Amino acid sequence: MDSESILNKKSAPNENSALNNKVISNYDSDIICKPILDYEAALNFISGRAIFGSRPGFERINALLDRLDHPEKGLKYIHIAGTNGKGSVCNTVANILTKAGYKTGLFISPFVSNFRERMQINGEYIEKTSLVTHTETVRKVVKEISKLNIEPTEFEIITAIMFLYFKAEKCDVVVLEVGLGGLLDSTNVIDTPLCSAIVSISFDHMSVLGNTIEEIAVQKAGIIKSNGVTICAPNQPENALHVIRTACFERKNKLIIADPSEIDLISDSILGNTISFDSITATLPLIGKHQIDNFSVSREIIKVLISKGFEISNDAIKAGIETTTVPARVEVLSTNPLVILDGGHNVDGAKALKNALCKYIADKTKTLVIGVMADKEVDLVLSILAPLAKNIITTLPNSNRSMKAEELAKAAKKYCKNVESIKNPTDAFDKALKIKNDSIIICGSLYLAGDVRQHALKRLNN
The missing domain is CATH 3.40.1190.10 (Mur-like, catalytic domain)
Structure with missing residues (x-):
């Protein structure tokens, strides 16, 4: 590391x-x-x-x-x-x-x-x-x-x-x-x-x-x-x-x-x-x-x-x-494919992301790549974001406070039927690219944003 x-x-x-x-x-x-x-x-x-x-x-x-x-x-x-x-x-x-x-x-x-x-x-x-x-x-x-x-x-x-x-x-x-x-x-x-x-x-x-x-x-x-x-x-x-x-x-x-x-x-x-x-x-x-x-x-x-x-x-x-830019705040990494990165990690942050997604890309199918800290209000965040997704990939952000990807996947299945867990965040993003949905939403933690952002930009620019 x-x-x-x-x-x-x-x-x-x-x-x-x-x-x-x-x-x-x-x-x-x-x-x-x-x-x-x-x-x-x-x-x-x-x-x-x-x-x-x-x-x-x-x-x-x-x-x-x-x-x-x-x-x-x-x-x-x-x-x-x-x-x-x-x-x-x-x-x-x-x-x-x-x-x-x-x-x-x-x-x-x-x-x-x-x-x-x-x-x-x-x-x-x-x-x-x-x-x-x-x-x-x-x-x-x-x-x-x-x-x-x-x-x-x-x-x-x-x-x-x-x-x-x-x-x-x-x-x-x-x-x-x-x-x-x-x-x-x-x-x-x-x-x-x-x-x-x-x-x-x-x-x-x-x-x-x-x-x-x-x-x-x-x-x-x-x-x-x-x-x-x-x-x-x-x-x-x-x-x-x-x-x-x-x-x-x-x-x-x-x-x-x-x-x-x-x-x-x-x-x-x-x-x-x-x-x-x-x-x-x-x-x-x-x-x-x-x-x-x-x-x-x-x-x-x-x-x-x-x-x-x-x-x-x-x-x-x-x-x-x-000319103001703020990484990982409902940040559009790419428009084709549409990839959005958001580091919001609490209930209000999840609501703000949901509002943006529902207003601007309500008609697009979504793959959610999500990783969260175990000490957050995880079920409330999932209840806000998970129903928007056609597919969810849970992952493990690089923090000793992170919820295990398998545990997060189990919790997410209450709100979405197509859920899988991939421990490595960059592997999770790569898998999301292969799913034929209209958009990819990476969310749940600034730690996850840090894990994925540079890798995602490189993949999207190649």
Whole structure:
């Protein structure tokens, strides 16, 4: 398994302390003593930290940043949290700012195919040499604080590298996506940003974030800082919106609720939405009605930035919209044959995919290639997507949280009679190509998207 794959093979985010202690006792500390001289070594060092799991709190990230002279200070941020839509909003806003001439950092989580997707400047991935340099800087600090029994997690290491990179490159602005939740996420060490944004909130990662919408909303609203501006997605559950309103009141934030009714939908298709707003007409190459809601958040972010002195022309907004791409978000890999890749991994994500499929390709027969995490609401996701398919191939994404392909196939047979399991994701896709249906839908997990995307593009282009 290569280092890129290892980095996408995450441990469960809710590992308890007993398991963490057991794993840490077996940790090979030699890895932090070896200088990082090349890209593979950098990836191996980062992936090696996965054994420490995902542990909320700021002790470890602050210990890192203290000794790195706080590279997070002095940068301007747009901080984005939420359950669904973060990637679309982050990429759209970053693209518009780039087109407006600002040196724009973008931090996203997770990546789909290439680790360097996580850190971008003006749409370009972090250079391998820069990743090596900054990872080596962080490694030296990790070696030092490890002697104090402070062991940063994988995501905390990545966050520190990101701050070093954007500071060294003197970014004008950074679009910063939360890793998990918000309140205790390591990105939340920043001071009050230019604005905070909270996209759609729904059930996901309940073992970490809570079992009610209110509890989850408290975690998301944790990014709201004193005396700031917060933008909230439309159509939030009322109990989530109450949490956000309360947080904004207590922290003296101006709250802006995005309004998609101010955006006219001119036309839509399986290739995107043509929209009109503020004397601008543009085609957003992101698919589905939910992307209008997401864009309404992006629009409000840009309006806030303009009010703060950013010079962003209508031409830059149009150009930014029309060149926005987000891998594995109802992404059309090919039109002949029609192949759609979607990394949605929760119930709301499944509903958004279903809505797009029913609206744009309702008359096409479908082969579903699906793999899911066992800790998700699997039966609910299947009940939404499986009835749309003529054939289903279940598979095993590259994660130790994945549901076995055979178990998923058994569950899927409740909704579709033509179901088979193929453990290897690329083999599953190759089999789907041989089935004479009108379309192939690859879905269920961002891990599966990462496993299949590059292979599928190569096969489809040959």
